[in-house]
Amino acid sequence: GENVEQHPSTLSVQEGDSAVIKCTYSDSASNYFPWYKQELGKRPQLIIDIRSNVGEKKDQRIAVTLNKTAKHFSLHITETQPEDSAVYFCAATSQGVSTGGGNKLTFGTGTQLKVEL
């Protein structure tokens, strides 16, 4: 099955700096890569996603890049702010039993991002 590795496990940056979180995956058939942000005591929320037919996607201060050949994808946050402090999870689809619906996401172990004033 799919295996997703995420680094670093913790990341501390100064406000205004950039933050980069990297993930690798094992299943070359994976085609959907979402990133979730989870604040303390709250649900994971999708912040950005990318599909395998695209190499890069950007949404304001957040961007994701995908290298299918190397099987890795990264989250980039620019001009970090204290409210960016949270745990970030990457995920990749893997082959589910059903081809007709639902996708089987495999998650990374998460990165605790701390933005310091």
Place this chain on the structure above:
Amino acid sequence: ETGVTQTPRHLVMGMTNKKSLKCEQHLGHNAMYWYKQSAKKPLELMFVYNFKEQTENNSVPSRFSPECPNSSHLFLHLHTLQPEDSALYLCASSAGTNSDTQYFGPGTRLTVL
């Protein structure tokens, strides 16, 4: 924030108790999921339902029993749990086709004594 709801938000139970977790989605989705989130571990997929049919059981012990009466509701019945089952249980839903976004509920914080 109200697209996927879960009750209860917190649950404390003994190892001999029987309890149920409930999830409801108001997004018109066809696929629903149960995940387990333990400290310092990745989210673990437990079950997948699509159009009320279970399509994935990720080797989950039988003390966890899911039920999906319709596309909007998902239950997780718990019995004779172990302390190591203490975790945050998250429900999610998606439209149902491959590569669709999953939306999570707030989770149930379960403590097994």
